[in-house]
Amino acid sequence: MHELPLVFFTVLAQASAGLLILSVINQLINRKATTDQALFKMGVACLILVALAGGSAILHLGRPFRAMNALFGTGRSPMSNEIVSCAVYGGLLFISLAVMYLRPKLKGLLLLLRVITAVSAVVLIVLIPRVYTLLTIPQWDTHFTSYQMILAAFTSGGALALIWQPTRLNMVITVFAAVLGFLIIPSYMAHLSASSPEMLMQGMGFFDAKLALYAVALVLAVYSYKKRIVPVALxxxxxxxxxxxxxxxxxxxxxxxxx
Structure with missing residues (x-):
């Protein structure tokens, strides 16, 4: 169970980043499509997710109170870069929400802050997989690692976006990310069977569960989009x-x- 905090950290951070990015893209495309109240709720959801992710990451440390030491490796350590980027994203997200709540009439500033926060979310999504491209672990040192982690941001993030922004763009991105996730599985399994067949067999139950849950989630996403049912989107x-x-x-x- 030692790596379980990292499981929650990476998945929740990616879901938060994906949700934020899509909310900003939709806002830029059609500013009238989403109300200020919906944007604020999406921001709060993103903040909760990234806060839970950060808490999970701290639990992974042997000595949580020394978490600040990770800052000393910024620029040369992929893990430090990941932690810093997550902190920057969370901080920008909090600031944008504070301005949205305290100064809602500053539309131009709010949009700028949200765009900057979305850029930091993109950086976070890109940096997380780089922690795991290790030559010493061939089953990780593959482009499939980046593919799956980036797609994770837009399956869960896209589906969550449909709660407040049931737009065609969000629906298309969610479906595209899920279908692409299905399509890369055969090649990924072939890679793992060549590099780590025994470990692949031990983890097949989780891989099978992921595929089955993907199918269920995708059906729910499509249904929620067609019927506009918020609990189904959730x-x-x-x-x-x-x-x-x-x-x-x-x-x-x-x-x-x-x-």
Missing amino acids: SSGVVFIVAELAGRIAFYDLWSIGM
């Missing part, structure tokens, strides 16, 4: 997150004793 987002958690457990088990 269920889709939750199921996607659980699916990504299952897949991430299998991912971490590829180099350690199974959870």
Whole structure:
């Protein structure tokens, strides 16, 4: 269970970043499509997710009170870069929400802050997979690691966005990310069977669970979009997150004793 905090950290941070990015893209495309109240609620949801992610990351440390030491490796350590980028994203998100709540009439400043926060979310999504591109772990040192982690931001984040922004763009991105996730599985399994067949077999239950949950979440997402049913959209987002958690457990088990 040692890596379980990292499972929650990566998945929840990616879901938060994906949700924020999509909310900003939709706002830029059609500013009248989403109310200020909906944007604020989406921001709060993003903040809760990234706060839970950060708390999970701290639990992974042997000595949580020395978490600040990670800052000393910024620029040269992928893990430090990941932690700093998450902190920057969370800080910008908090500031944008504070301005939105205290100074709602400052529309130009609010949009600028949200765009900057979205850029930091993109940086976070890109930096997280770089922690795991290690030559010493061939089953991780593959482009499939980046593909799956980036897609995770837009399956769960896209489904959650449908709660407040049931737009065609969010629906298309959610479906595209989920379908692409399905399509890369055969090649990914072939890679793992060549690099780590025994560990692959041990983790097949989690991989199978991820695929099954993907299918359920995708059906819920499409149904929620067509019928505009908020609880169904929420269920889709939750199921996607659980699916990504299952897949991430299998991912971490590829180099350690199974959870």
